[in-house]
Amino acid sequence: SRLVVLVSGSGTNLQALLDAIDAHPGGAEGFGAEVVAVGADRENIAGLERAEKVGIPTFVCPVKAYGSREEWDTALTDATGAHAPDLVVSAGFMKIVGKAFIDRFGGRFINTHPALLPAFPGAHGVRDALAYGAKVTGCTVHFVDSGVDTGPIIAQGVVEIRDEDDEAALHERIKEVERQLLVDVVGRLARHGYRIEGRKVTIQ
Numbered sequence: 527s528r529l530v531v532l533v534s535g536s537g538t539n540l541q542a543l544l545d546a547i548d549a550h551p552g553g554a555e556g557f558g559a560e561v562v563a564v565g566a567d568r569e570n571i572a573g574l575e576r577a578e579k580v581g582i583p584t585f586v587c588p589v590k591a592y593g594s595r596e597e598w599d600t601a602l603t604d605a606t607g608a609h610a611p612d613l614v615v616s617a618g619f620m621k622i623v624g625k626a627f628i629d630r631f632g633g634r635f636i637n638t639h640p641a642l643l644p645a646f647p648g649a650h651g652v653r654d655a656l657a658y659g660a661k662v663t664g665c666t667v668h669f670v671d672s673g674v675d676t677g678p679i680i681a682q683g684v685v686e687i688r689d690e691d692d693e694a695a696l697h698e699r700i701k702e703v704e705r706q707l708l709v710d711v712v713g714r715l716a717r718h719g720y721r722i723e724g725r726k727v728t729i730q
């Protein structure tokens with residue numbers, strides 16, 4: 527499978543995918559997927575540097591470079607589509623895509639979220655779980671639908687919240703689980719194919 531990965535920040539989830547593909551005895555062929563491009567909504571982030579370092583094409587669509595949100599969404603859709611992805615992976619991409627993107631990639635567009643959806647959706651899932659006093663949280667890999675963090679869930683990982691946790695410490699512990707969960711899910715979706723029926727995801 528051809529993967530396009532969308533990032534907005536440090537790109538450690540992207541790096542985990544690149545490392546897993548690289549470490550697979552059969553390489554991209556064996557893993558079942560290769561990262562053909564990395565896209566972002568902003569310049570000068572580590573996520574883009576991680577791709578550039580290994581010669582993976584990148585593209586950047588800053589929202590403010592376009593006259594409207596719809597124009598941005600169309601530009602992002604076209605820039606992503608130019609790489610003919612089989613699967614689009616949002617790994618720390620911090621923008622909500624619009625109708626054009628979902629129309630084009632819905633059903634083959636996944637996101638990783640640092641909380642146990644449907645709990646704590648949105649941009650501050652780690653902070654919200656901590657503030658709420660939850661005892662466990664975790665991460666969720668799901669298909670993206672027209673809502674925010676509402677699509678069919680593929681896999682989840684649980685992480686305990688410790689009394690001494692602050693947001694950064696908890697997020698780092700979540701990311702350790704999240705990176706492995708994402709690599710496992712992407713590999714399985716790519717190698718085995720999958721079906722989505724309502725909210726149920728079946729990996730063949």
Ligand code: GRF
Pocket residue numbers: 533534535536537538539540573617618619638639640701704
């Ligand atoms: C991840 O925890 C992701 O779930 C959240 O932001 C983080 C991005 O981390 N939305 P990175 O850019 O992959 O290091």
